[in-house]
Amino acid sequence: MVGQSRKWMILIATTWIQAFTGTNFDFSSYSSTLKSVLGISQLQLNYLSVASDMGKAFGWCCGVSLMCLPLWVVLFMAAFLGVFGYGVQWLVIKQAITLPYFLVFVLCLVAGCSICWFNTVCFVLCIRNFPTNRALALSLTISFNGVSAALYTLIANAINPDDETLYLFLNALVPLLASGLALVPILRQPPLQLLSTDTTSWDSFVFFVLNVLAVFTGLYLLLFNSLSSKASRARILLGGALILLLLPLCLPGIVCGRSWACRTVHTPAFCLEGPSFSSFDPDDFDQLHKELIGNDRNNNSSSVNPFSETNKEGLFGMIMEKGRLTVLGEEHPARLLVRRLDFWLYYVAYFCGGTIGLVYSNNLGQIAQSLGYYSQISAIVTLYSSFSFFGRLLSAAPDFMREYVFTANCVYSVYKLASTSPAIVRLFACKLPLLNKLYFARTGWLAIAVVPTPIAFFLLAASGGEAALLTSTAMIGLSSGFIFAAAVSITSELFGPNSVSVNHNILITNIPIGSLLYGLLAALVYDSNVKSSNQENLLEEAMVCMGRDCYQQTFIWWGCISLLGLISSLLLFLRTRPAYYGYQRNRSRAQVS
Template structure:
């Protein structure tokens, strides 16, 4: 049971990492100040936002690093890349140092690369400790990357709502602090263990409860942010958000204890009920006949289900040349598959365009005369991104809980 509890701590540690390292979402909160200090055009500002997103193109470096370095070392490398990239931008925007545009472009690139490195670390943790429920673990962890901007906005408002450059300082420092916070559970990872069917079903129930609590957290950030008019109110709302994130750590234990209490009652009942005897001899024949019919029916359904699964597996092997879902594939095989290019096209036309829009929220609100509402727009976009990522797990839950 120790390993079971520790794997949930690992998942929740990855959730915290995702929740406080999605620093690319708040670019529009300080983009106007950056444009003014650097004295650049809108086109040049767009290039800086592209550089921040283009850092993901070097995300493969994190995977290579994990082949030769411990996971915690790679995590702190990502944290210090963000500290370096965002920290120097904060110095530039406060006019403490002067850097040319090209150097600022490289700083944005490094900062964007750190985000992708954190994502890789969370992917590895989820896949390693939840092989049977990897899709549920990944969707839950990744979804919290969308609330980063809302959390950073609350933190900034709780400190000084009039200082937009504070976002850069938070982007530099907070990921380092979170990395130190989750260091102990990452250093004490449990060894992956084979899971029974009961364990997988129990884990699915825990994931359902975690998703419900995550949904409540998103609603909390979305609706209560509008009440953070003053620093005092923003601090109270921030404490509530932190409480909901901490509550995630206790939820698996609550679900497990509830299931154990429900499990012990039927066990005791069956023990005492087995002491009763059937007084009528004819009941024995009827009882045996019913049991025989039930066993035959169960055996037939099991055989039919096995044949259907074999046919599906054979068809998949013949058509896709895969031996199992989640199998690693070479780059050469990947680029020859049409579904890879379909995903690439969908992401290019969907997610990439969405990033361009989010990065220019500051300029859009300023051009419409609502520059004071930029943080509200960023929070709204962040919350919608969170809900979209969270709902991505719906097909998995529907398949595991048939009607």
Template sequence: MDEQSRKWMVLVSSTWIQAFTGTNIDFSSYSSNLKSVMEISQLQLNYLAVASDMGKLFGWCSGIFLLHSPLWIVLFIAAFMGLFGYGLQWLVIIRVISLPYFAVFLLCLLAGCSICWFNTICYVLCIKNFPDNRPLALAFSISFNGVSAALYNLIADSIQSGNYTLYLLLNAIIPLIISLISVLPIILHQPSNIQPLSSQAIRRDSLIFLFLNVLAVITGLYLLILDQIETTSSIARALLAGAIILLLLPLFTPWIIQTSSIGRGSPSSFNLIDMGNFDVHKELIETNEGINDGFLLEEKKEGCCDCVVEKDQLVMLGDEHSSKRLLSRTDFWLYYVSYFCGGTVGLVYSNNIGQIAQSLGYGTSTTSVVALYSACSFFGRLLSATPDILRDKMYFSRTGWLAMSIVPLPFAFLILIISGSKVVLCVATAIVGLSSGFVFAAAVSVTSELFGPNSAGVNHNLLITNIPMGSVMLGLLAAVVYDANIQGSSFLKAMFVGVETSMVCMGRGCYTMTFVVWGLLSMLGILSSWLLFVRTKHVYHLVERKRSSFIFY
């Protein structure tokens, strides 16, 4: 098997890792049970969700390990961290062992750290193996992290439907199994000096990515639609078998394209990423004597922009930024706020889906709502490849796409404030999933383009430090508002048999003020991302003009 074939096996392996390691997204499925077993308040439960997100504070550790250790060793370190973190929580929730609250907090932190390590591994795999098609590879791989909840729902239902404590056991074991399956192609393919691809190879890779994205859409629709169906264990097993087949199909797609006539046709008949784009990409980001080449801004246009827009603007894409230089740039902080008010708000919402659904009287539908968020997050991540797919037909800078992806968020929180119906809950959850999913996936490429690809590992970990910070601040707000409304919902709680009345808030008031604050923050995110777009669009447009000159001349 040649190097080009092995790199596709590595990409598919990264999608499997992503698909089965997004274990933090099913927290809402078992959070109510954990809360009841440990007899803790909503505020204390929120801190456990925060602990999982705080694992991202230690993402830089995985980068350091990858510099000094083989990738497969880092993969198994992540797997065993998850096994230990989730496994002991499972023993707590089934009452086999009893641990103090602080110990469970540390276990959640360890489990969250494992997720961050898995993500870093997948980023490195895509960046090393697909330097020419990096955004497409990243979008495809990262998108599968969004189907984790739906896959875990199917697995849990196929074993014992309605047993929510089972999720913790699955979270502990399945990532280790997937690591064992995925490690062989990772070990066999160690790219060292990847040569530039020919125009025919670029066209073939473009076709492969097109077909892979079609398969990804089919997989997402399959999991989204069928996961909403009430099933028995036998039916769930059949649906799970279908999902596994869909996850295996990308393994054969590159071979089919390479051996078929469509992979050997005229180079001009189809083109997503052409040779001109590749040349421009190389000229932008390849290192030359320690400094990345880029297209300097030839001329600064005069206009009516105020100092906020003009001050300290980027003059080229792909320029490497050290941590110190990054933290001194206005563009980074606009980007930081945009990510906080877009992706992080969506993540905090997903952590609270279980309590939101329960407070509105839809506690039995929690797993379906979580799966809906997961599936829509998957499609949002997949849509982050849109700027590259539509580049020749409709060019728009990636920061502009980022700004547009946050626009629907205020609407989602507005309709949740207005109505507490199940339809509104599902629609709002879908919007939040799509919007935040796009932000999560697009951010890796945006970080690489604005602040340098070689520094992306460190710089992106600096960016996502806002996730644990947001979990603390926004999650704390949600928990305080929730607990403050418990006393006022006694009558509603009494109507729900089997609900622990001392710990549960019922009614729309439990989250109304929280939705107001989240909605206002998302509007701030729109403003911040729009300013980032205005400040960076000139360098994107200059690069596009240079790319066009390569194509036509």
């Protein structure tokens, strides 16, 4: 049971790492000052944000390093990449040293690599220590990456609310300190062990409690961050945030205490199983994969396909039927992946739905400045970060709902076979259709998550008011946060768990591409609307555009592009829905039998 408590310590350490290493989220907090010091245009500033996103293209380097080096060494390599990348930028923005634009671009690239390396280390920790509930572990830890901007705002305001250059200094130092705190649990990783049903159920219950605690943490940061403009209040609020982050440390003691009670007291009150929220997991395929695939393929020949009768003819019918996935979890090597229409629909949905939200966050500083809300940049960035956090937490909803519907179907099947209680059978027969309607394929959740993005962009294009800016920022943060967190699970389900590391890296190549193209569009529109020399001199030599025209055309274009992402995600859902429902149906049959 010591190993059980250690794995929870590792989970807590992983959340700390994620909470303090989302340093790309606070780019907008200092981008205007960086632009002023370097004396560059909006287009050149966009290239710096692209460089940070390009770091994700080098994530494979971390994977190779993990094959050759201990995990803690790779963790500190990521930390020192950040120290170098952000630390030298801080010296530049403080005007202690002067560097050409190209070297600043390289520094942004190095800083972006550090973020990707931290994420990879956290993914590996979750996968190694939570083989049964890895989807829940990933969604929980990834969500804390979204609160980084809010935490850094509190820390910066607690030190000096008027110094925007502090963000770069904190970006360099805080991840190194967080890595040091996480070192002891990482060095004491427990060996992999088989878990009993009771332990698995209890773990799922603990994840549910941790998600509730995470919601309280996000609400605390969202509601009270606006009160941190004074250093004294910021210090108090920062203390409260740190207490909330440290509160899960009680978990190892609770786990050990429960184990002792189960061994010595032997009462149901201590040994009661928590609700079973075991998530969809790649390990499920090791036990049921062959049977489910065989059942799916047999059922495909006998069951009625909702598209085969009504959509055999026409372009839409061809899109629905041609080469669509019929089973989940089938392995797709890279050469097969790029020939799948489902993959490209997924790629476009991510490219036009999630990545565009990330580019919006990179431009938040200039957007707020152009609309006359420069003094509220930190609050607006915190709003985006907090709702991105909530979106990431919501990505666990399909796992909880899947198990709820799955358990109900199993109970119904058992009672039906036993035929001992006709009243209960009739009750389930009435309720199951409703429960099955509540069940939703994860690709359907993806489509729902994209919906707020085009609405938000068109709202921004129609109104330049403060309410529209705040509402749209929250909607885009919620949408993109869900997409980023759900992507790993969707890739695993659609294209195979064993190929997910390669396939997901292929998928996220859209991030630097989108950052370049969307940012280029925004920068060209922005620079074209700089009308007078007065605007050019507002921030020393940097060109500054003021007014709604600076981004209005960009918002219209981004709204239309995100509509394309919505259409693509809907097509992906319609094409993959039979595979999801087939998996759920056959899984219930296999468990009952």
